[in-house]
Amino acid sequence: MLEWLQQTSLAVHIRDSLFAFPLIESTHVIGLTLVFGTIAIVDLRLLGFASTQRSFQRLASDTLKWTWVAFAVTALTGGLMFITNAAVYFHNPYFRAKIVLLVLAAINVFVFEVTTGRTVQRWDQARSAPPLGRTVAALSLVIWIAVIVSGRMIGFTTTRASLAEPAPVETNFEDLLGLPPAK
Amino acid sequence: MKQFALWLSTTFPSVFIQEHNSWSIPAIQSVHIVGIAMVMGSVLMINLRILGWAWVDQTLRQTVSRFGPWLNGSLWLLLVTGILMVIGEPVRELVTLSFWLKMTLVATGALVAAIFQKTLRQHEQHWEDTLVHRRSIKTLAILTFLIWVCIIVLGRLIAYDHVWGSWSPSERQ
Numbered sequence: 001m002l003e004w005l006q007q008t009s010l011a012v013h014i015r016d017s018l019f020a021f022p023l024i025e026s027t028h029v030i031g032l033t034l035v036f037g038t039i040a041i042v043d044l045r046l047l048g049f050a051s052t053q054r055s056f057q058r059l060a061s062d063t064l065k066w067t068w069v070a071f072a073v074t075a076l077t078g079g080l081m082f083i084t085n086a087a088v089y090f091h092n093p094y095f096r097a098k099i100v101l102l103v104l105a106a107i108n109v110f111v112f113e114v115t116t117g118r119t120v121q122r123w124d125q126a127r128s129a130p131p132l133g134r135t136v137a138a139l140s141l142v143i144w145i146a147v148i149v150s151g152r153m154i155g156f157t158t159t160r161a162s163l164a165e166p167a168p169v170e171t172n173f174e175d176l177l178g179l180p181p182a183k
Numbered sequence: 184m185k186q187f188a189l190w191l192s193t194t195f196p197s198v199f200i201q202e203h204n205s206w207s208i209p210a211i212q213s214v215h216i217v218g219i220a221m222v223m224g225s226v227l228m229i230n231l232r233i234l235g236w237a238w239v240d241q242t243l244r245q246t247v248s249r250f251g252p253w254l255n256g257s258l259w260l261l262l263v264t265g266i267l268m269v270i271g272e273p274v275r276e277l278v279t280l281s282f283w284l285k286m287t288l289v290a291t292g293a294l295v296a297a298i299f300q301k302t303l304r305q306h307e308q309h310w311e312d313t314l315v316h317r318r319s320i321k322t323l324a325i326l327t328f329l330i331w332v333c334i335i336v337l338g339r340l341i342a343y344d345h346v347w348g349s350w351s352p353s354e355r356q
Contacts, residue, residue, distance in 0.1 A: 022343035026336040030223075033216065033335065037224020051249055054241065062237035066227065148220075149213045156209050 002086040011083040021084065024077045031074030032151070036144050038067040046137035048128025056124050085158065094153040101150060105143045112136040184352075188273035200271030208271055215264040219335060221257035225250040226296075226331055230324040233315055243315050244307055251300050258293060279344040280351050285337035292330045295323075 005011060014020040041063050044050040051059055082089050089095045116123075116133035123129055129137065191197055200207050231237035232246040241249075269276045276282050303310050314320050344351040 019346055022340055022346055023336070026339040029216070029219075029339055030332055030335050033220040033223040034227065036217065036220035037222070037227065040221065041224055041228065050253070058240060062231070063228075066231075145213075145217060148216050149209070152209050152213050152216065 002090050005083045005086040008083060010080075011086075014080060014084050021081070024080050028074055028077040028081065031070045031072075031077060032148065034070035035067055035074055036148065038063045038070065039140060039144060042067075043137040043140050046129040046133050048134070052127040056129070057120060088158050089154065092154055092158055094150045094157055098147055098150040098154065101143055101147045105140065105147070108136055108139050108143060185274070185278050188277040191270065191273040191277075194270075197270050197273060200267070204271070208268070211264050211267050211271065215261060215268065218257045218260040218264060219338075221253055222261065223331060223335075225254035225257065226328060229254075230328050233324040234321055243311055244303065247300065247303055254296060255300075258296070276341060278352050279341050280347045281337045281340040281344050285334055285341070288330055288334045288337065292327065292334060295327050295330070 014024065041051070042060055045052070045054070045056055045059050112133065116130055116136065119130070123133070128134060192201070200211075228238060229247060229250050232239070232241070232243060238246045306314075340346060344353050
């Protein structure tokens with residue numbers, strides 16, 4: 001399965017391209033910063049640290065739809081990076097930790113939805129959520145920071161499948177753009 | 184710049200980070216990413232308010248009071264962690280095209296944020312009544328967001344500076 005993923009023409013294309021992997025990785029970072037940035041807004045509201053004067057439901061509806069869009073982008077680009085070197089990533093401990101943490105984040109949201117989320121009408125205007133809601137929010141911040149750390153560690157503990165050859169110094173942007181050659 | 188980077192890499196703080204690079208570099212980078220996330224969340228929300236897509240029950244002033252301090256605080260955090268990364272890996276950072284393009288955009292983005300917050304304080308009513316409804320201001324909001332998107336891309340490209348071919352100083356000796 002892992003071998004097959006690595007052999008798909010999509011994976012081969014990304015590996016062979018000079019620009020694909022760096023740009024996919026950059027898009028992954030854009031997505032994940034928006035995921036964490038928007039989740040933090042909601043968690044800080046639940047904890048009573050920011051936006052305490054504003055209705056929780058209004059704040060959540062302004063924020064969480066962007067979280068989901070960003071999460072989709074992050075998951076897609078994460079998947080694309082994974083298939084370029086599936087067998088190596090799959091056995092990387094930080095990759096595994098990251099997947100476990102993502103599952104924990106999902107369970108955390110589920111716990112919120114079936115407990116504090118059900119009683120939102122009662123605390124919607126309150127400065128902070130009830131204790132269980134605050135616990136979920138604090139856990140959420142910790143889990144997502146751990147996701148970021150483990151994600152960064154994957155990059156330090158794996159080598160890319162095959163580094164695309166650097167653009168030869170002769171095939172140049174100067175030529176493409178008709179500029180004088182760089183010194 | 185290469186000379187300076189090489190000298191910097193021999194100084195005590197740089198040697199200290201290098202000697203503990205197995206945890207120090209990823210730790211600093213992780214804090215840097217959390218900082219970027221706070222900037223992106225704040226910039227997104229302020230810009231969505233200007234576009235009228237979110238926080239519409241709040242005035243622009245209220246929205247900026249909520250996110251401005253987090254934006255400014257995160258920018259300082261990014262400056263500190265960014266400087267630590269340059270000290271820790273001077274040649275890898277300073278001898279790249281991506282780094283200097285990124286710094287140009289960071290200066291632009293920070294300047295836009297500062298000017299925006301200052302003029303909003305000084306001309307609050309004008310902003311709430313007219314400016315925020317102007318098409319040009321809405322366009323500027325989108326452009327500002329794109330500046331931060333480009334900053335993230337260029338930040339990541341520091342590690343892949345060879346994509347610039349002969350434009351990358353690290354590709355020449």
